[in-house]
Amino acid sequence: MNKIEKVLKTYGTPTYIYDIDILKSRVSYLKEKFGSKYELVYAVKANTFIAKHLEELVQRYEICSPGEYHICKKLNISPQKMVISGVYKDQETMEEMLLEETDILKYTIESLNQYHLLDALTKKYQKKIHLLIRLTSGNQFGIEKEELLELLENHHSPWMMIDGIEYFSGTQKHSIHRIEKEVTLLLDLLEEIKKRGISIKEIEYGLGLPVFYYQGEEFLEDEFLTQVKQELDRIPIKVTLELGRSIAASCGFYLTKVVDMKENRYGKFAILDGGIHHLVYYGQTMAMKIPYYEILPQREDTEETYQLCGSLCTINDFLVKNIRTRTLHLGDVFVFQKVGAYSATEGISLFLSRDLPKVVLVQKNQMILARNTIQTSDINFPNNVVEE
Ligand SMILES: Cc1ncc(COP(=O)(O)O)c(C=O)c1O
Numbered sequence: 001m002n003k004i005e006k007v008l009k010t011y012g013t014p015t016y017i018y019d020i021d022i023l024k025s026r027v028s029y030l031k032e033k034f035g036s037k038y039e040l041v042y043a044v045k046a047n048t049f050i051a052k053h054l055e056e057l058v059q060r061y062e063i064c065s066p067g068e069y070h071i072c073k074k075l076n077i078s079p080q081k082m083v084i085s086g087v088y089k090d091q092e093t094m095e096e097m098l099l100e101e102t103d104i105l106k107y108t109i110e111s112l113n114q115y116h117l118l119d120a121l122t123k124k125y126q127k128k129i130h131l132l133i134r135l136t137s138g139n140q141f142g143i144e145k146e147e148l149l150e151l152l153e154n155h156h157s158p159w160m161m162i163d164g165i166e167y168f169s170g171t172q173k174h175s176i177h178r179i180e181k182e183v184t185l186l187l188d189l190l191e192e193i194k195k196r197g198i199s200i201k202e203i204e205y206g207l208g209l210p211v212f213y214y215q216g217e218e219f220l221e222d223e224f225l226t227q228v229k230q231e232l233d234r235i236p237i238k239v240t241l242e243l244g245r246s247i248a249a250s251c252g253f254y255l256t257k258v259v260d261m262k263e264n265r266y267g268k269f270a271i272l273d274g275g276i277h278h279l280v281y282y283g284q285t286m287a288m289k290i291p292y293y294e295i296l297p298q299r300e301d302t303e304e305t306y307q308l309c310g311s312l313c314t315i316n317d318f319l320v321k322n323i324r325t326r327t328l329h330l331g332d333v334f335v336f337q338k339v340g341a342y343s344a345t346e347g348i349s350l351f352l353s354r355d356l357p358k359v360v361l362v363q364k365n366q367m368i369l370a371r372n373t374i375q376t377s378d379i380n381f382p383n384n385v386v387e388e
Helices: 004-009 020-033 066-074 092-096 110-127 143-154 176-193 220-230 243-249
Strands: 015-019 040-042 060-063 082-084 106-109 130-134 158-169 202-206 238-243 252-264 267-272 292-297 302-311 318-326 333-337 358-363 366-372
Touching: 004 176, 004 252, 004 292, 004 358, 015 020, 020 220, 020 243, 020 358, 060 066, 066 082, 066 092, 092 110, 092 252, 106 110, 110 130, 110 143, 110 158, 110 220, 130 143, 143 176, 158 176, 176 220, 238 243, 243 252, 252 292, 318 366
Parallel strands: 015 358, 040 060, 040 238, 060 082, 082 106, 106 130, 130 158, 158 202, 202 238, 267 302
Antiparallel strands: 015 252, 252 267, 252 333, 292 333, 302 318, 358 366
16 A cells, blocks of 8 residues: 555545655755755745755745744744745734844845834844845835835945845746846846945845646756756856745645536536645646546546536536546545645635645655644634624
């Protein structure tokens, strides 16, 4: 019996499995591709459950909300590994962070208001901090290049050290030309900074490396990463690579069981005990693409075409349409692969008050129940109802 079958036997469905051995070999691969010059920053939003297991493998964690911060703190991840990012930084959480016994490694600045907030708080608490200023890519995140240059020129705080720039413009970037353009943009910015007689130490760069989730999509990752590294090598200062999806996706599996079947004039339907509230790859694919999956128990059988639906009350709850696969029976379990990033956190998990799946971490021969089933009926319950 393999690891997945063991988890299935012990914990049933719906369940996420995160395989820490796969995670570790994935990070080793990325490190090997980029070389020791490039440190890795793990974007915690991709998957909080695996964060602790990356402690020895990544240099930093990118944390974007009070919730992510409290999870990392509870996991005993050192503040010296934390980069506090996020478009909304509230005063209360910033004060809590500043008063940490061990200093937070760095804070990002996403707006001038964030700069002024941290300026005031560091003065108040006489606390030295390190900053990365986020350059916008034309949206609500970060600040404009001109504002950034002005901020660097006028920055005189004895409490805040500006170490560098943060840049992230989006995810699933598979075009080397896009990366090349971004690196050129960053080099131009470095030139402008230098012209003003200012020097910065580093760029934290969210590359948005892609994951190919669906069958039939061809992508030569090895070659692509070699090209990406060549682009990065043009940057003359330290670069750290902020990554979520590319680190986390491959270690995850989502197990969901066929709980009902029917056939009507529109086709054969298999109803699963999970659904689109648990399974998120990237964007809206309208279930037209076939993800990587296997079906347990393994069985030689004839093939049929099915519509795979979840158990939500919405006609949109299609996991896959027109999937040609072996004949299904009640109790068969679909094991969807590459679900280690975002699936558990981005889904519309509260819809229909269905339970949240279990989360099981597997490593070597060990299974750890990282989260038991959670009933969302408690979360969706209005506990201030007035009884008549
Ligand atoms: C600032 C920032 N950095 C890094 C990431 C991680 O992106 P990815 O999962 O594409 O690596 C995100 C994702 O939203 C982000 O907002």
